[in-house]
Structure formats: structure tokens, C-alpha cells
Amino acid sequence: MTTDIYRRVEADPAYQQLTQRRGRFALTLSFITLLSYYAFMALVAFAPQSLHATIFEGGTLTIGVPMGVTLILGSWLLTGWYVRKANTEFDQLTQSLVERHQ
Template identity: 50%
Template sequence: MSAEIYRKVRANPRFSELEGKRSRFAYMLSAVVLITYYAMMMLVAFAPEVMRTPISAGSTLTIGVPIGAAIIIGSWLLTGWFVSRSNGEFDRLNNEIIQEATK
């Protein structure tokens, strides 16, 4: 693309809207992942007895295992949500903005 098209894209108010939506969404998902990971680390550091509590009487599997698995699976799901929204809404807006700039 030429410099003129880049200028038109950046001047489009919908481009600012796209940047804002994409950034807010990425920051929100990043915060959710970081908070859950650090919450688990704080729980391990300051209340390890909670994490080593058996799931049931006589079980060797502790509650920390499903909590860790849930955090990992949740991170995968959030990544999938981001990719889905990026390939849908954000790409659609991006293509519309480029189409307007190339007219």
C-alpha cells in the first residue's frame, strides 16, 4: 500500500475505534490471565495447605491439579476467543477501512 493509503487509513475515525476496541479487548484478556496465574502463585506461596487438600478422602489427587488445569484450559479458551474476534469483527472493520481508503 502507498503512503497515501496509510494516511487515509490513519485519518479515518473508524481506525481509531478499531485500535481502541482491539487494545481494550487484548488488555482485558491479558489482565484476566495474569490475575488468575498470579492468584494461583499467591495461593501456593501463602496458603499451600489449600492447594494440597485432597479432592476426596483417601485421594492422592489434590485440589491444586484441577485448579491448575482449569487455568491452563481457560487461557486456551481466552486465546481462542481473541483469535475468533480478531478474525471476525476486527478483520471486518479493518477491511472496511481499507476499502474506504482505496476509493
């Protein structure tokens, strides 16, 4: 009996739309995160002198530190965006699918 329910849900266009939207959104956020990290690593590897500049005259804090912090915080924000969207929009679509196939 349970395989019959799985087949019906998988055949439902709303389920296919949900998985497609969720997958596309996760892939987009993953691409943004990976691109940011790899761009930063490429900058460190191929142009390290660009990160040596200090923020303030006579200071010791270089431009690379806030860039790294921004990268990490940006990843956290993207994760928060995914969690928020998953807990609102995607969960509502999932709940409507569950109610329709009970």
C-alpha cells in the same frame, strides 16, 4: 504515495475506533489471564496448605491439580475468544477500511 495512504487511514475515525476496541479487548483478556496466574502463584506461595486437600477421601489427587488445569484451559479459551473475535468482527472492520481507502 504509500505514506499518504497511511496518513489517511490513521486519520480515519473508523481506524481509530478499531485500534481502540482491539487494544482494549486484548488488554482486558491479558489482565484476566495475568491476574489468574498471579493469584494462583500467590496461593501457592502464601497458602500452600489450601492446595494440599485431597479431592476424594483416601485419594492422592489434590485440589491444586484441577485448579492448575482449569487455569491452563481458561487461558486457552480466552485465546480462542480473541482469535474468534479477531477473525470476525475486527477483520470485517479492517476490510471495510481497506475498501474505503483503495
